[in-house]
Amino acid sequence: MLTISGIRTQAGGFQLGPLELAVPAGRVLVVLGPSGAGKSMLLDTIAGFRTPQQGTVHLNGRDITNLPAEQRRIAVVFQDAALFPHLSVRDNVGFAPRLRRRHPAPLVQDLLDKFGIAHLADRAPRSLSGGERQRVALARALAAQPAAMLLDEPLSALDQPVREELRDVLRDTLRELRVPTIHVTHDRDEALRLGDDLAILAAGTLRQTGPAAHLTQHPADAVTARLLGWIELGPSRRDTQGLHVGDLSISPLDQDSPHGTVFYRPEEILINAHDPSTPAGLHVRAQILEIVPSRPLARLLLRTNPPITALMLHRDLHHLPPPCGTDVEVTLPQHAIRVQTKSSVN
Structure with a gap:
């Protein structure tokens, strides 16, 4: 030891x-x-x-x-x-x-x-x-x-x-x-x-x-x-419907979830592949602005407010509708979202 x-x-x-x-x-x-x-x-x-x-x-x-x-x-x-x-x-x-x-x-x-x-x-x-x-x-x-x-x-x-x-x-x-x-x-x-x-x-x-x-x-x-690879989405605000970041609704989160800055894991984002058995923390339609062919995971830039970045396997890119600018269903599972309180953000 x-x-x-x-x-x-x-x-x-x-x-x-x-x-x-x-x-x-x-x-x-x-x-x-x-x-x-x-x-x-x-x-x-x-x-x-x-x-x-x-x-x-x-x-x-x-x-x-x-x-x-x-x-x-x-x-x-x-x-x-x-x-x-x-x-x-x-x-x-x-x-x-x-x-x-x-x-x-x-x-x-x-x-x-x-x-x-x-x-x-x-x-x-x-x-x-x-x-x-x-x-x-x-x-x-x-x-x-x-x-x-x-x-x-x-x-x-x-x-x-x-x-x-x-x-x-x-x-x-x-x-x-x-x-x-x-x-x-x-x-x-x-x-x-x-x-x-x-x-x-x-x-x-x-x-x-x-x-x-x-x-x-x-x-x-x-x-x-x-x-450790989490991406900052932005500061949240709360109302009776749950948490919101910009125009995005983060729900259904636990009502005891802290108010603070929302982070997400980009590789967990699902594009046109929502699984009903997995609780969604965010579900929205968005345009694909750009596909960056980085390796080993491609990077998708999505038109949302605030903007979202998704990481995908290159083999899954073939399932996306061309060209860029097409609307897709974007789902972020609940387990891939974390809210950091103000005291822990610095």
């Missing part, structure tokens, strides 16, 4: 925390937040590169708050790989075992094979691509047989196909490793692909933590909702 209790860290006018986190062995906690949220500062504090103003860090029941970084048994992988330029790939991966006077050959070979870099074993880091360097960095971190892993956006600088491939390799490897892992990113897809649990961090404040599936469906505030 990796436990962060009451940690507060400051740099200039920016303050991180105080915050509480707990990561059990074998779980991957992904800290998701925008640039400048304090994600790297958090990892630096846990790793021992930065001293907190208050709070403690415990690893497997041991207080490591005041230990130097090299004594914490925490492996850190950075965005830029930070390989030893004078060592070959094989020697980079085997550096930590040799430092502990262990025979590294079997472990190193296994990691070279696992990350698909055995054919690069005698190459120098300068001759590698970005994806290859990150594979070496991850293998080197695992060769240290750490008690915990910290990953500071190690995939963010890679091209998308390489990033997606390495994301899958990393996910499988972390599941096998069975140590507490914290991975920080600003990429929602990466967070949901890698994380067992999520922690939403914004402006140095922890907004919400919990299992990834729960946070995705039940964001606690507007910051969390936006980061």
